[in-house]
Amino acid sequence: MNIASLCRWKLEDVLTTSTVVPQLQALIQLQDISKIVFITLEDIIDESASRLTLHPVLLHNKVKWFPVSSFQTKSRLGNQVADFIMGCKKLRQIVREENIQMVIAHGAPAGAVAEKALKGIKLPYYVTSLEPHANYMLQSKVWSRHGLKYKFQKRWENLQKKNAAGLMPVSGKYKAALIREGVTAENIFVVPCSVDADMFRFNKQQRNSLRQQLGWQDAVIGIYVGKYGGLYYKEEAFAIYKQCFSIIPGFRLIILSPHPQAEIIQLLNQQQIDISKVYIASVAHGQVPPYLSAADFAFATIKSYPSARFCSPVKIGEYWANGLPVLLTAGVGDDSDIIQNEGGGALFNLQQEGSVERALEKIQAIISNPEHRREIPKLAAKYRSPRKIKEAYTYFFSRMEKQV
Incomplete structure (x- = not known):
């Protein structure tokens, strides 16, 4: 064929x-x-x-x-x-x-x-x-x-x-x-959008090396990978980063984004965030995993809108495969239900006062558990395996043969 x-x-x-x-x-x-x-x-x-x-x-x-x-x-x-x-x-x-x-x-x-x-x-x-x-x-x-x-x-x-x-x-x-x-x-x-588990697997050596390069050996690092605007929060995301700096002791931020760096810096300045505590870069997809290994949790700040429940953000599967708990907008895809029922992160709703603070408390509780880096990748294996792709084609092709 x-x-x-x-x-x-x-x-x-x-x-x-x-x-x-x-x-x-x-x-x-x-x-x-x-x-x-x-x-x-x-x-x-x-x-x-x-x-x-x-x-x-x-x-x-x-x-x-x-x-x-x-x-x-x-x-x-x-x-x-x-x-x-x-x-x-x-x-x-x-x-x-x-x-x-x-x-x-x-x-x-x-x-x-x-x-x-x-x-x-x-x-x-x-x-x-x-x-x-x-x-x-x-x-x-x-x-x-x-x-x-x-x-x-x-x-x-x-x-x-x-x-x-x-x-x-x-x-x-x-x-x-x-x-x-x-x-x-x-x-x-x-x-669902799949993830290469081997490519995104946590690497302790890469973690230690990159954190040493950044001078953030003892920091709690949050990471965001992706765009701002459109389907994703922009100003709201940076307000959340500001809350992280206020709530989490020793917090540092990694932003990997194709968004213009000058605008990212402007958005950080609007929130009065110390630029020296933020690392900004635009890297190829294959260069993302070491940065995930260096981080402690990840942001998936997708806009809250009715059809968001039908999506499957690639970044969530990649975060999970690396063992990172995800700070995710409530009502996004099947993933928000997975987090609510099985763990792997915390949900927030900007329409609810105190929601971000409560979610960050949950994130801190997760990363304090030494087993989380081994447990969370099981969610990626369960829900984001490429095996589903082959199963789908096998299903449809067998149906097509029966109809011929």
Whole structure:
């Protein structure tokens, strides 16, 4: 079987690395698959061998990388429309020229391209990493309800629910919502965003080395990995950091973010946080684990909005795999229920007075237990294992064979 694997991110994008590459790794292990044409959206087409080594899976003899050039004009909306149209055209071309029997779209925006491109073609497509993207962007105030982006994405998502051969939402809560909307339960298999447990495993040597470099050998270190704004708290996150400095003796902060460093410093200054007690860097995904090992707990300051319960933040799985308790916004994905029922962190709600303080007290209690670094990774193994990806494909492919 020949498959087109459709990704709407760049090869270097952290979402490609953390969510799509594990899918490719699972697919190449399946005997029924002969070829995978992996499609990415690139600012500049560079097919040099050095880029392929970013992800060793691309060097596998089953995988053929097909980069598509993104439009780069002054109109962002115009670029996105042009990218969508070109994406549909290129996908149809690949289906024809590569004798594709199935399309796998990674995320709802990629699913929109698959839905449009395959209209009138009797070819099954599946959507992985499924989340209600349009509602995310609306509820986090990135998009307007009356804007074209929201209207089109919402329409394409509704068509995916109706026409896709299979859906792989990232949370059990979204599966339940899809069933309430009329999607057949047999067409759904939950696959949370997975984590490479070996890559993110706690390393005591790296911990000691990095803490010594920072001069923070005896500190209690909190770490945040990711963006600010959009789906994530920005000013509110820095107010929480301020509370940590006030409540936790010897607190220090590591921020690993692509966010402009000058703005991060400005946000720290607004909270009157001593910059000498904060380490700021932007690093590649593969360079994150040593910093997690150096830390004592982690922040997952995702905005509180209704559809947040349907998400599966990659960072939580990575934090857990390293043994870090997570300070998480209440109501996020299945993870908030896991933390409430099984541990692995503490929940806060900015609408409730004293919530952050109580959550930080719980975090301090967890890190005072010498066993926590060995116990918390069990949550990553239980809920974020890449094994779920292979199980999902095995399930859907066996169903497809029965229907033939």
